[in-house]
Amino acid sequence: MKKKIGIQMMCVVTLAILSTVILVMFAFYELFKKQVLEDLSINAHLLQAENALTVESLQRYSSNYDDLRITLIGPEGNVIYDSLVSCEEMDNHGDRPEFTEAVQNGEASIIRESDTIQKSSFYYAVCLENGNVLRLSREADSVVSVLLSVTPIILGIVVCLWILCAFLSRFLTDSLMKPIEQMANQLDHLDNVESYDELVPFIQLIKKQHEDIMKSVTMRQDFTANVSHELKTPLTAISGYSELIENGMAMEADVQRFAGEIHHSANRLLTLINDTIRLSELDSADKTDLMEEINLYAVAETCVNMLKISAENHQVSLSISGKPVLVMADKQMMEELVYNLCDNAIRYNNPGGYVAVTVGEINGEKYLKVRDTGIGIAKEHQERIFERFYRVDKSRSKSTGGTGLGLAIVKHIVAKCNARVDLNSEPGKGTEITVFFNEPRG
Numbered sequence: 001m002k003k004k005i006g007i008q009m010m011c012v013v014t015l016a017i018l019s020t021v022i023l024v025m026f027a028f029y030e031l032f033k034k035q036v037l038e039d040l041s042i043n044a045h046l047l048q049a050e051n052a053l054t055v056e057s058l059q060r061y062s063s064n065y066d067d068l069r070i071t072l073i074g075p076e077g078n079v080i081y082d083s084l085v086s087c088e089e090m091d092n093h094g095d096r097p098e099f100t101e102a103v104q105n106g107e108a109s110i111i112r113e114s115d116t117i118q119k120s121s122f123y124y125a126v127c128l129e130n131g132n133v134l135r136l137s138r139e140a141d142s143v144v145s146v147l148l149s150v151t152p153i154i155l156g157i158v159v160c161l162w163i164l165c166a167f168l169s170r171f172l173t174d175s176l177m178k179p180i181e182q183m184a185n186q187l188d189h190l191d192n193v194e195s196y197d198e199l200v201p202f203i204q205l206i207k208k209q210h211e212d213i214m215k216s217v218t219m220r221q222d223f224t225a226n227v228s229h230e231l232k233t234p235l236t237a238i239s240g241y242s243e244l245i246e247n248g249m250a251m252e253a254d255v256q257r258f259a260g261e262i263h264h265s266a267n268r269l270l271t272l273i274n275d276t277i278r279l280s281e282l283d284s285a286d287k288t289d290l291m292e293e294i295n296l297y298a299v300a301e302t303c304v305n306m307l308k309i310s311a312e313n314h315q316v317s318l319s320i321s322g323k324p325v326l327v328m329a330d331k332q333m334m335e336e337l338v339y340n341l342c343d344n345a346i347r348y349n350n351p352g353g354y355v356a357v358t359v360g361e362i363n364g365e366k367y368l369k370v371r372d373t374g375i376g377i378a379k380e381h382q383e384r385i386f387e388r389f390y391r392v393d394k395s396r397s398k399s400t401g402g403t404g405l406g407l408a409i410v411k412h413i414v415a416k417c418n419a420r421v422d423l424n425s426e427p428g429k430g431t432e433i434t435v436f437f438n439e440p441r442g
């Protein structure tokens with residue numbers, strides 16, 4: 001980048017100098033041309049003012065000026081006098097543009113390039129009263145030769161400015177790049193980086209992204225550690241019980257119980273793995289493709305029916321009320337959401353308690369509410385229960401088949417469906433979790 005800026009600056013400087021020099025040269029040359037033609041015209045009019053314009057008087061006049069050529073041409077174009085070449089050597093000038101124009105208009109100014117492009121010939125011709133044409137001319141450097149003559153100076157200036165540019169661009173790019181380089185080296189301490197105003201939003205953005213990345217790395221590490229830890233217990237049980245059976249150390253009567261334990265632990269492993277897979281699926285960016293308009297009441301009713309047996313086992317009554325409402329969501333996600341909420345409401349309930357599921361609409365907002373008369377959640381835990389593997393009572397969660405991931409999955413689904421969740425709970429009285437949905441679009 002430094003090299004690029006340097007080269008670009010040099011190009012700009014070169015272009016600026018060249019265009020300025022060329023434009024100024026042309027402007028001056030125009031003035032110069034005007035001056036030369038005006039000089040010639042003054043001289044011609046001075047001579048014209050003389051009464052009897054003889055060859056002698058012309059010779060006398062031209063002897064005063066080295067670079068002035070005077071030619072007197074007769075009305076037929078025959079050269080009567082020329083201060084440079086003898087008349088005999090000169091051909092008829094009747095077809096020369098300055099002659100014909102002077103005859104026609106009384107006077108004429110013409111510039112002709114010489115054989116070499118280095119010189120230009122300036123002509124001024126005036127028609128005298130006797131029909132002769134007096135022509136004055138002078139040779140001068142052409143614009144090309146003027147340009148060529150100043151070329152070394154221009155090149156010198158360009159080279160000097162190039163060197164200046166190289167230093168300047170280095171200094172500029174160094175001061176521009178310094179905070180960026182510092183940033184790259186100190187991603188963890190971006191506040192210490194000295195920067196300029198224009199860079200502040202960029203630094204803020206990088207800082208935020210860096211923090212997010214670090215947070216997500218830590219979360220992933222924690223999650224992996226937690227998953228491994230959770231897998232360990234059932235695997236240890238499976239390994240232990242199966243070893244006892246393998247070594248014949250299990251009594252006949254114990255074998256069935258051990259097999260039951262193995263079965264139970266294997267089921268735990270399966271649930272845990274299923275929940276983990278589901279979470280990582282929900283984590284991946286675009287899993288919202290299956291959004292459709294679904295009847296929330298019908299979905300909730302299916303889940304309630306599915307959980308009826310589990311509720312009976314926990315001596316909890318489970319009911320659903322409300323009316324059909326349409327929400328924009330993924331059907332499978334909705335089933336998981338209702339299932340997880342109801343499952344928790346049953347598992348963290350007391351014998352004889354009840355779980356009430358309500359689906360409806362309030363203040364134009366559609367909602368699903370799961371209310372239980374269970375153990376409730378203390379204030380200090382309410383914020384955290386949606387975190388992965390966060391459990392208020394670990395042993396109760398595990399003994400009822402919980403993975404600690406249910407509400408984390410609920411939180412993900414709620415976010416994906418553009419909904420929000422409301423928690424109301426009092427220890428010993430019960431819990432009420434409500435999910436509010438936004439209006440379906442379109």
Ligand code: ADP
Pocket residue numbers: 340344345348372374375376377385386390391392393397398401402403404405406407408431
């Ligand atoms: P788990 O698989 O342990 O139930 P969840 O993520 O579903 O995990 O819930 C996290 C924790 O929140 C639970 O361990 C439990 O302590 C608490 N919790 C969830 N739902 C309820 C409820 N309805 N009543 C009381 N506590 C609950």
